Amino acid sequence: MSKPQYAAGFHFVVSTPTQTQDKHARKAIRSHATKAGGARQQGAKLRSWISPNRELGSLKLAMSDKAPTPASTLSISSPRRIGSDFSGLQLPLGIESHMIQELVKLIDINKHGVYPYEICLNVHPVERGWFPYMISDLCCLHSMMFSIQAFTDRGSHNQLSRRACLHYAKTLQLLQARLNELDQTVATSDTTIMVVVLLASVAELMEDYATVGSHIKGLEKIVNLRGGVKGLNTHNNMQAKICRADLAYALLSGQQPRLLRDEIQWSCFIADRDLIQCSHQPHDAYVHAFLEATVDKRLHNALRDLHTFSCISNLAYQTTRKLSPDIYNEVMTSILYRLTNLSFESDPLQEALRVGLLAVSSTIFMQRQFMEHPYGHLLNLHRKSLLRLRESTDIDIPVPIVLWFTMLLHVVENREPSPLDWLSVWLDEVIYCAGIDSWPQAHDILRSMVWVNFVHDRCGMPAFEAAMLRLERGAGI
Template sequence: MSHASTTRWKRRKDATQLHSWIDPGRSLGFEDQKQKVTDYPTVSVPGLVGGNFSATQLPPGIEPSVIEDLVQLINFDQIGMYPYDICLQTHPVHRGWFPYMIGDICCIHSMMFSVRAFVDGHSSDGECSRLAAFHFHRTIQILQARVNAFERGHSESVFRDSTIMVIITLVQAAELTGDFKAAQNHVDGLLRIVKLKGGLRAMNTHNNLQVKICRADLGLALHLGTRPRLFQEDIQWDCFIWGRGLVHCDHGHHANLTRPFVDQLEWRLNNCWKDIHAFSCLSNLAYQTTRKLSPETYNEMMVSILYRLTQLSFADDLLQETIRVGLLVYCTTIFLTRSFLEQNYGHLFELFKTGLFELCHSPATIVPHPVMLWLLLLYHVTVYKGPSVNSRASDWLDRAVSLTGVNTWAQAHPVLRSILWVDFVHDSAGKEAFLAATQRLKMYRIDDSTLTFSTHPAQSSQTDYHPPAQSTPI
């Protein structure tokens, strides 16, 4: 009995122990398990004489006031990248970009370029401001000097972590300004350095350097509609967080309406759905309680989900491809959308719109009504940020609301939560679109026989869809 109890206790303990998806040999939440490798100076906190950084040793020509402005920017950018409704806060001086920036003049210039390009904007002819151009040219000059030194056999400077951070900054700035050709060139250079240094898993895990590289790779791929370059081989398809005991959600009878449909999805897509559902429930719990996620754990969840979804493809299967793209669109609302920018992934959204409306008109594919309601509300949340001005989109949403049999937001909300829904992200726009649909339904009488997304009637709790035994990604 003692041996059996010990075995059960170990099994429960292992279930909640989360290992890195990027580097499975590393446990999350225990930074001292792996020796940290740093190539930046230790920053001592001086006494407050003058500014906060007036006694800090800085590269020549850089004033403390510049560093103070950049620290505020770093903190602002972190707020955009990490939803602190569910994540623990980290001080920008202790983690993130600051340690690299403080000891590398190239990193400072790259961040100043990013700041000026964002704040100053572009002229009518597409040119950035003079100050942004100055910092950009200084960044490129220093980077080129390091590349030239590398070609002469001096690899130390080009292999610094701070150099990698400079390139990541340039990638982000190019994406924010819509210069995807420049972003692609920067990502090409970034991944060449990563390969020469021994691959992604050889990167320093402190300050989430691995994740920053993955973000650059993923962000560009989603903008261009291509596959990301990393994890094209040796990818883990099993569930990463679902079934780990991190959260226990109970959606009652609502879950029974969609479970048969989800279980019939292709197994890798099914695992992605389960992980996203677990993350959504975990986010709602963190928002309501003090059980926050560490930024490192949040990042690993993001990377594990997005890489699997972007490496999948179901070109010959309308339903599964629409679900895959819909899950990607949903994930961008949580992981990749900065709260202070109206930035979206136009190519991805266009794929979602095309697939969704083909699905609505498909006579051969039957989708449970709650899932159809979720898909159409997600479309309104991401494209319109509320009610649609498109009559066709409104008509399909009205049909979904009527077929699902929910008359109020209080009835619709638990249905959406049982599928995929994060309250503080989706409630505002979702509720607005739903209430607009219920108001339209009150204005005209609808024949239930015409309210179908297929020529074959189906109960909302069932699906006649049978996925193919095997699919080949493109």
């Protein structure tokens, strides 16, 4: 794409319901609305972004009040739970039923850390697709025991307990033994993949990012031997687990993901499918007309998908209906792989937008509730990209985008900045120049970009109110 031509001089492009745009702005908005309407695929069924031949079904069906019956994934059946007792299970030598109880707690913790329970279907831990691994593979079982113990020990200055170390040693012993076997069937099995994913997650918890990188490289080798991500089992959520581990490391390190590099589909995944009717007039048409004319289409498509998903999430939360975890994972994968495989180092606006979308995606899809600032590198990149944009002198940016940029960094950092901090000054400027005088008004503008109420309001509203207080004091009110 050719470099966007920006008008000289940094200033806000203000558009409010009481103002009339010039004829060029009106023409751009009409053009955007016409194209958007023609692009929608009425009633189209969702297909997997990873494996397009696999149908995900209708989003309307996924947004139901009842969880779907999980498909059988292994020849080993998932055990029925009798009260809280797993004593009836036939377990590997050295594993006792109370350990399984602890593992169920781990899956429950993981469930709330991975899926936002406010909008995603709640599937009982025992019914989850990979539960059978716990009773079928000793190496996987020890790795899970290591994970739960490491999670429990995390408050001890990253020092693992003796029990955690024992499970870790046993995991490595069994893993190395299967990797040394001539027959690589077990070495590349789903259970081995689960072991590596769990080891990577614990290394992340311990902030040992070099070890995380080693595990992800090992995971890449196993996946390639299995024929790539598309060759993995789709019924036990294995594709999503691997992609999530790969993407988490990319956000931690700032490197590109290792998987799916040559299989990126750049078109919109959900935005053109008429899945939800949302309107944020006059802000959204104006913003998207501006972006359509100034940014790379691949980046704009990712934003449109993320905006659509945020609207779906707000609707799901308001109506207490639930999204399918399968669709949630596919949307996450499609958006994050596109954003992490783009770069606009020579263009401050596009790079700030790309990093901003990554930052907001991390708060929606990649939450780490057990870590205070899980993506420090991304946070620093976000602040630097905005500061670079702030210092640019040749970019005109519509108010909704600037407001979203400045509010989002407050939300992601989740801290009280100094009133003299450049970010606070910038936020105050945009609120004042746009004549925004209430949180509901600001909220409507933010929702025209990407804003999930139950995720972002908690930090967003106080940040806005603090800015209003600074402006009132400055005006001597």
